[in-house]
Amino acid sequence: MKKALALRHVAFEDLGQLAPLLESSGFEIEYFEVGVDSFAGASPLDADLVIVLGGPIAVYELDQYPYLRAEISWLRARLLEDLPTLGICLGAQLMAAALHAKVYPGNAGKEIGWSPLKPGSDAADLPCMQCLMQGDIHVLHWHGDTFDLPQGARHLAATDRYPNQAFSWGRNCLALQFHPEFDVGRVEQWLIGHAHEIAHTSDLSPAGLRRESQSHAQPFRVASRDFWNGWLAKVNPSVGRPARRAAAL
Secondary structure, three states: OEEEEEEEOOOOOOOOOHHHHHHHOOEEEEEEEEOOEOHHHOOOOOOOEEEEOOOOOOOOOOOOOOHHHHHHHHHHHHHHOOOOEEEEOHHHHHHHHHOOOOEEEOOOOOEEEEEOOEEOOOHHHOHHHHHHOOOOOOEEEEEOEEEOOOOOOEEEEEOOOOOOOEEEEOOOEEEEOOOOOOOHHHHHHHHHHOHHHHHOOOOOOHHHHHHHHHHHHHHHHHHHHHHHHHHHHHHHHHOOOOOOOOOOO
8 A cells, every 4th residue: 555644733734635535546644743753763765655734833943943954854855856745835835945945934915815826837737737727716825934936846826916836846746835635624623723823914814714715615625626636646657666866956
């Protein structure tokens, strides 16, 4: 059975609706609790797929959260081998940092809530991304930081507020600033977990986010499921094959 290792930074930001799709694609899921488990005890090359999940800390807060240094180095070793790797939100920012791109506070304020994606300059490189950009599809965003595109990355998606919403690198690595794994049925966990941030961000309220989530739930579920199935079909053929070394980082 193939192994999917999920690096989790906070309990409620887990694989969400991606979990059953991974299982139906033949993956056994294991969680690595960042800040608790030791990167020294886990090879970055062993898992068939690594998913780096979100969280409320910042990539550049290395002094406050020193294990981020180990996580970035661990990821860099995996990316160097172009092994199947997915980063979501904080995970995407960590991938950017591992590829020597700058991660920093966004100058357009926090992007929290539901909004549509626009194609990036290289969107055609990942056709399944179009599933998230058709019709009136809105996806969940929850970040205040952003990143520069790493050298050699392909730009897949943007929003009006922040241009770098998704990039691919090599043949097997994908970084997403937004949250297509989000399970709308568990929105209350996010509202509780992010209660302090919501209370201290203008124009946000639990009621408003709850209302938006219900409004966009059904088309988002369908679009994100189609996106994940398309991406997993692309990733699966490469799983288990000898790694091809990417350009030196």
